[in-house]
Amino acid sequence: xxxxxxxxxxxxxxxxxxxxxxxxxxxxxxxxxxxxxxxxxxxxxxxxxxxxxxxxxxxxxxxxxxxxxxxxxxxxxxxxxxxxxxxxxxxxxxxxxxxxxxxxxxxxxxxxxxxxxxxxxxxxxxxxxxxxxxxxxxxxxxxxxxxxxxxxxxxxxxxxxxxxxxxxxxxxxxxxxxxxxxxxxxxxxxxxxxxxxxxxxxxxxxxxxxxxxxxxxxxxxxxxxxxxxxxxxxxxxxxxxxxxxxxxxxxxxxxxxxxxxxxxxxxxxxxxxxxxxxxxxxxxxxxxxxxxxxxxxxxxxxxxxxxxxxxxxxxxxxxxxxxxxxxxxxxxxxxxxxxxxxxxxxxxxxxxxxxxxxxxxxxxxxxxxxxxxxxxxxxxxxxxxxxxxxxxxxxxxxxxxxxxxxxxxxxxxxxxxxxxxxxxxxxxxxxxxxxxxxxxxxxxxxxxxxxxxxxx
Numbered sequence: 001x002x003x004x005x006x007x008x009x010x011x012x013x014x015x016x017x018x019x020x021x022x023x024x025x026x027x028x029x030x031x032x033x034x035x036x037x038x039x040x041x042x043x044x045x046x047x048x049x050x051x052x053x054x055x056x057x058x059x060x061x062x063x064x065x066x067x068x069x070x071x072x073x074x075x076x077x078x079x080x081x082x083x084x085x086x087x088x089x090x091x092x093x094x095x096x097x098x099x100x101x102x103x104x105x106x107x108x109x110x111x112x113x114x115x116x117x118x119x120x121x122x123x124x125x126x127x128x129x130x131x132x133x134x135x136x137x138x139x140x141x142x143x144x145x146x147x148x149x150x151x152x153x154x155x156x157x158x159x160x161x162x163x164x165x166x167x168x169x170x171x172x173x174x175x176x177x178x179x180x181x182x183x184x185x186x187x188x189x190x191x192x193x194x195x196x197x198x199x200x201x202x203x204x205x206x207x208x209x210x211x212x213x214x215x216x217x218x219x220x221x222x223x224x225x226x227x228x229x230x231x232x233x234x235x236x237x238x239x240x241x242x243x244x245x246x247x248x249x250x251x252x253x254x255x256x257x258x259x260x261x262x263x264x265x266x267x268x269x270x271x272x273x274x275x276x277x278x279x280x281x282x283x284x285x286x287x288x289x290x291x292x293x294x295x296x297x298x299x300x301x302x303x304x305x306x307x308x309x310x311x312x313x314x315x316x317x318x319x320x321x322x323x324x325x326x327x328x329x330x331x332x333x334x335x336x337x338x339x340x341x342x343x344x345x346x347x348x349x350x351x352x353x354x355x356x357x358x359x360x361x362x363x364x365x366x367x368x369x370x371x372x373x374x375x376x377x378x379x380x381x382x383x384x385x386x387x388x389x390x391x392x393x394x395x396x397x398x399x400x401x402x403x404x405x406x407x408x409x410x411x412x413x414x415x416x417x418x419x420x421x422x423x424x425x426x427x428x429x430x431x432x433x434x435x436x437x438x439x440x441x442x443x444x445x446x447x448x449x450x451x452x453x454x455x456x
Contacts, residue, residue: 049409121145176411199448
């Protein structure tokens with residue numbers, strides 16, 4: 001079994017960071033001025049937010065050939081996205097705290113709806129992949145929405161040369177390129193039907209991806225602006241539960257279940273192949289062996305391309321946070337239609353929260369910084385913390401969508417390096433990916449709606 005050498009982690013400084021930061025600032029501020037667009041489709045309305053414009057415009061800049069955006073710059077943008085997620089979660093934590101009474105009342109519903117996130121893709125996307133004859137890649141592509149932890153699960157069980165592993169890679173690239181845009185359109189359409197409780201929709205938004213959750217929650221808030229705080233808080237908690245439970249459910253339930261379901265759906269095809277062998281079918285020829293070897297080599301090259309496109313660049317924490325603070329304050333000021341010291345104070349609080357959480361994560365080495373950001377932020381913004389009122393007042397001046405706009409603009413600028421990978425994936429992953437995201441969101445929303453009614 002061949003292995004792929006891990007891409008080295010490179011260090012980058014201001015020379016590479018400042019140009020991409022300046023470009024991101026121009027795009028983020030421009031799309032913030034453009035604002036949102038509402039498109040009436042008859043069966044519902046779709047709202048396209050500045051963060052979606054930022055993602056699309058960033059992608060166009062990263063793929064254009066007139067003045068190509070260097071691979072190193074795209075990797076720096078990807079590195080900044082990783083830190084921007086922490087700032088986004090810090091902002092969302094200040095919606096969780098004030099909403100804790102509502103979250104506690106929705107406790108059973110919040111846990112039960114996770115079934116939709118964790119198993120929805122298997123129920124609908126897997127049969128479609130079988131119908132499209134994706135082969136064993138079906139298992140890897142449809143046992144979850146395939147974010148980072150999925151690589152380790154499938155690699156350990158099937159190996160990095162397996163078709164199942166290639167399925168994970170395919171869904172990961174698809175979700176990275178199209179996930180946030182698609183779930184924005186989907187959620188906007190469903191939310192404007194006005195048939196689901198906004199809290200049920202918020203639970204559905206927690207699909208396990210920070211960017212997709214942010215995009216989905218923004219669409220729900222647009223439909224129910226009076227419930228913004230509760231919606232953002234519920235979406236953040238749901239996303240955290242999905243992320244934490246996803247690893248354990250993926251290993252012990254989702255992946256084995258997807259494998260068994262795939263075998264059940266392809267049982268007749270397997271039986272025909274076995275019958276051909278037992279009735280004296282010719283032994284595998286040299287051409288068959290050559291095809292197997294070629295497929296294994298193609299899998300290896302595919303993994304190397306993924307490793308090359310996502311090779312990590314490490315930025316000093318002070319540099320990442322400094323850049324993101326400038327980008328964030330500039331974009332938030334446009335969203336607020338004016339600069340204020342309250343926005344600066346809000347960012348100071350969030351930066352302190354992120355730094356403390358990163359320090360605790362390094363000290364424990366077992367608990368993610370996101371968990372610390374969410375937990376501490378929720379507590380210090382809750383009614384039970386003595387200083388919650390001034391902290392909430394400062395942080396609430398920072399528009400949640402402005403942080404999402406910065407994050408998705410940087411994500412768009414980093415996506416050009418992933419486009420060539422689509423040639424290796426093929427068209428089949430597109431309908432499968434769309435169904436997987438739709439199933440995860442809709443099934444969990446329906447379950448949450450039922451559970452909220454059941455527990456009143």
